[in-house]
Amino acid sequence: MQKMVIQLLVDNTSGVLSRISGLFSRRGYNIESITAGVTADPRFTRITIVTSGDTDILDQIQKQVAKLEDVRDIKELKPQDSVYRELALIKVKVDSEKRQNIIAIADIFRAKIIDVSLDSLIIELTGNQDKIEAFLNLLGGFEILELARTGTAGLGRGTDNVTYLP
Amino acid sequence: MIGADAIVKCLEAEGVEMVYGYPGVAICPFYNSILNTDIHTVLIRTEQNAAHAASGYARISGKPGVCCVTSGPGATNLITGIATAFADSIPLICITGQVDTQLIGSDVFQEADITGAVESFVKYSYLIRDVNDIPRVFKEAFHIASTGRKGPVLIDIPADIQKETISKFRYPEEVSMRTYKPTVKGNMVQIKKVAKQLSAAKRPIICAGGGVILAGAQEKLRLFAEKFGIPVVSTMMGIGVMPSDHPLYNGMVGNNGRAYANRAMNESDFLMFIGARVADRAVSQNGFDAENKTLVHIDVDPAEIGKNVGATIPIVGDVGCILEDLLSLELTVDSRKWVDTLKDYRKAFAEYKAGKEKEKQSLDGQVDPSLFVKTLSSLLDEDAVYVADVGQNQIWSCGNYVMKKGRFLTSGGMGTMGYSIPAAMGAKMADPSRQVVAVCGDGSFQMSMMELATIQQEKVDVKIFVMNNQVLGMVREHQHFVYKDHFSMIDLSVGSPDLSKIAEAYGIHYKKITSEKTMKKDIEAFLKKKGCGILECSILPDEVVRGM
Numbered sequence: 001m002q003k004m005v006i007q008l009l010v011d012n013t014s015g016v017l018s019r020i021s022g023l024f025s026r027r028g029y030n031i032e033s034i035t036a037g038v039t040a041d042p043r044f045t046r047i048t049i050v051t052s053g054d055t056d057i058l059d060q061i062q063k064q065v066a067k068l069e070d071v072r073d074i075k076e077l078k079p080q081d082s083v084y085r086e087l088a089l090i091k092v093k094v095d096s097e098k099r100q101n102i103i104a105i106a107d108i109f110r111a112k113i114i115d116v117s118l119d120s121l122i123i124e125l126t127g128n129q130d131k132i133e134a135f136l137n138l139l140g141g142f143e144i145l146e147l148a149r150t151g152t153a154g155l156g157r158g159t160d161n162v163t164y165l166p
Numbered sequence: 167m168i169g170a171d172a173i174v175k176c177l178e179a180e181g182v183e184m185v186y187g188y189p190g191v192a193i194c195p196f197y198n199s200i201l202n203t204d205i206h207t208v209l210i211r212t213e214q215n216a217a218h219a220a221s222g223y224a225r226i227s228g229k230p231g232v233c234c235v236t237s238g239p240g241a242t243n244l245i246t247g248i249a250t251a252f253a254d255s256i257p258l259i260c261i262t263g264q265v266d267t268q269l270i271g272s273d274v275f276q277e278a279d280i281t282g283a284v285e286s287f288v289k290y291s292y293l294i295r296d297v298n299d300i301p302r303v304f305k306e307a308f309h310i311a312s313t314g315r316k317g318p319v320l321i322d323i324p325a326d327i328q329k330e331t332i333s334k335f336r337y338p339e340e341v342s343m344r345t346y347k348p349t350v351k352g353n354m355v356q357i358k359k360v361a362k363q364l365s366a367a368k369r370p371i372i373c374a375g376g377g378v379i380l381a382g383a384q385e386k387l388r389l390f391a392e393k394f395g396i397p398v399v400s401t402m403m404g405i406g407v408m409p410s411d412h413p414l415y416n417g418m419v420g421n422n423g424r425a426y427a428n429r430a431m432n433e434s435d436f437l438m439f440i441g442a443r444v445a446d447r448a449v450s451q452n453g454f455d456a457e458n459k460t461l462v463h464i465d466v467d468p469a470e471i472g473k474n475v476g477a478t479i480p481i482v483g484d485v486g487c488i489l490e491d492l493l494s495l496e497l498t499v500d501s502r503k504w505v506d507t508l509k510d511y512r513k514a515f516a517e518y519k520a521g522k523e524k525e526k527q528s529l530d531g532q533v534d535p536s537l538f539v540k541t542l543s544s545l546l547d548e549d550a551v552y553v554a555d556v557g558q559n560q561i562w563s564c565g566n567y568v569m570k571k572g573r574f575l576t577s578g579g580m581g582t583m584g585y586s587i588p589a590a591m592g593a594k595m596a597d598p599s600r601q602v603v604a605v606c607g608d609g610s611f612q613m614s615m616m617e618l619a620t621i622q623q624e625k626v627d628v629k630i631f632v633m634n635n636q637v638l639g640m641v642r643e644h645q646h647f648v649y650k651d652h653f654s655m656i657d658l659s660v661g662s663p664d665l666s667k668i669a670e671a672y673g674i675h676y677k678k679i680t681s682e683k684t685m686k687k688d689i690e691a692f693l694k695k696k697g698c699g700i701l702e703c704s705i706l707p708d709e710v711v712r713g714m
Contacts, residue, residue, distance in 0.1 A: 022282055025282065026271065026279035026282045027270075027271030027272075028270045028271040029271070
């Protein structure tokens with residue numbers, strides 16, 4: 001079982017996300033995360049899916065997804081040739097006494113404190129999955145009240161792999 | 167014990183007596199295990215009708231109806247039946263076989279993604295991937311189907327899961343679902359608001375829908391209306407909330423309803439929708455204005471409130487529960503003048519109708535459809551179950567059926583042709599002591615006539631009435647008015663079978679009404695005969711339901 005990040009460029013039509021996620025559920029493929037957002041050209045949407053399976057399955061996934069009418073382009077984002085980022089918003093319970101400890105950890109990770117109240121604060125952290133996991137582990141001593149993660153978005157490095165569409 | 171045995175045990179624990187279905191390899195383990203029980207299995211002739219039969223069974227027994235078919239085409243054939251039940255909030259448990267777990271997604275023989283396909287027609291669906299989940303899934307499925315706003319739940323079970331050994335079978339006594347907790351009790355603050363507005367109302371009216379019947383709250387509704395003198399109109403699904411001759415009952419509303427019922431609803435200053443979803447067919451008639459009245463909307467489904475019309479006072483909860491609270495209110499409503507006005511509207515209509523009937527000449531060999539339904543309903547038992555199909559026959563039935571203490575079943579939301587015969591069979595099997603009749607047209611009859619075989623095999627005493635006009639009358643009528651008689655795709659006169667021969671082929675009795683004069687006698691004699699039969703009457707193809 002290995003992990004794969006795939007990037008799709010799809011027509012920005014209503015229901016396109018449901019068509020893609022429907023394909024995954026009907027064929028029993030895993031989705032670890034899926035993110036979608038409109039591209040610089042509003043006719044298209046960029047979708048990043050993190051999935052897993054053995055080699056045959058990963059191969060099938062790409063072929064099946066490519067068959068969908070809405071899908072313009074599909075490519076695997078290999079770790080060595082790509083950057084991945086995820087955003088996490090973490091609400092931590094903390095009083096004024098311990099607040100500095102958390103801020104210190106956040107600084108090391110270049111995380112931002114974006115909201116402070118008397119007994120809690122919200123941290124914004126961007127990075128790849130490992131970085132977010134590592135940060136959450138370091139917060140072990142604190143109570144995490146709420147956690148919102150966006151899932152991975154990614155792009156290939158350099159200009160070789162860029163798809164231009166008419 | 168294997169998975170298939172566990173499924174059967176779950177059905178037994180839920181008190182299931184009847185399973186309608188059709189086998190196939192992917193569901194064979196289940197149909198093998200069910201032989202060891204007292205649960206009666208009914209081999210239907212096409213899967214869609216398994217769902218319709220289960221629907222008829224559910225509506226009369228008050229328990230979820232169960233149907234069970236194989237994977238692939240078996241499952242996809244079931245979809246129309248599921249959608250029909252969903253549109254009318256009928257509780258069904260639909261079990262489908264599925265290909266082996268490891269083959270799912272590889273397009274093997276008879277594989278269909280049925281949970282995906284029915285997503286928009288079910289209250290919930292499951293694909294069981296672990297044999298040990300069977301007891302919990304069935305407990306939840308029955309709970310979801312039969313509580314809150316009722317509806318169909320589908321359970322898809324791969325064949326290998328049915329054959330796998332289950333480590334320990336224990337049927338849960340209770341359901342614990344964090345995300346599913348339908349509201350039962352109505353909010354008292356809202357109920358007090360209703361009391362305040364109701365006492366100021368001059369022209370109050372209740373529009374009762376199928377939700378009242380699903381909640382078994384017909385009696386409470388009648389008591390509530392009587393206590394405060396509030397007239398009642400009903401939607402198509404609400405037919406039967408009150409006897410037709412009740413002084414406060416004012417007919418069916420909607421674009422196919424009675425003009426006086428619509429007028430009553432439109433002229434009211436205080437309108438209570440109870441267990442009605444305020445659908446397009448009910449309120450899309452000229453003159454309905456939600457703005458000039460106090461609008462109370464009582465429904466078990468919060469999503470129905472405000473979907474089609476904004477309510478002044480919304481109340482979410484079980485209709486029966488809320489009616490009980492409303493019944494305990496102490497206040498007086500001065501509606502006598504209003505009740506008399508509505509009586510005058512009805513009287514004027516009756517006179518107009520009588521005049522029209524007199525004008526109409528009785529034709530040789532044909533019968534008047536309204537007169538036919540009226541005559542038939544006058545000859546039925548007080549508590550008979552009348553199952554109307556879809557099309558003109560449905561509207562003639564709605565308009566002329568005289569409700570006593572019986573039930574009126576039809577496919578209201580989806581308008582699925584061919585519903586009446588399988589649903590009537592299910593209804594009769596749910597309560598064999600009641601008289602059950604199916605009334606359909608020649609179009610809808612041909613959509614489900616294969617079930618005559620099932621009816622014969624099960625020896626179900628269902629009387630079938632076919633109003634034969636040799637056309638698809640509802641569409642013809644639409645083309646008559648909208649397309650100026652530019653008729654297309656409506657002619658059934660060529661190729662349709664001789665119903666007397668169909669009856670003979672299936673070994674059931676048959677009679678044709680040849681004139682209005684002998685109609686009463688013919689129906690009477692037909693109803694007295696034992697066993698299933700077809701009574702056919704001829705209707706002129708250009709009869710219309712508009713302005714009926």
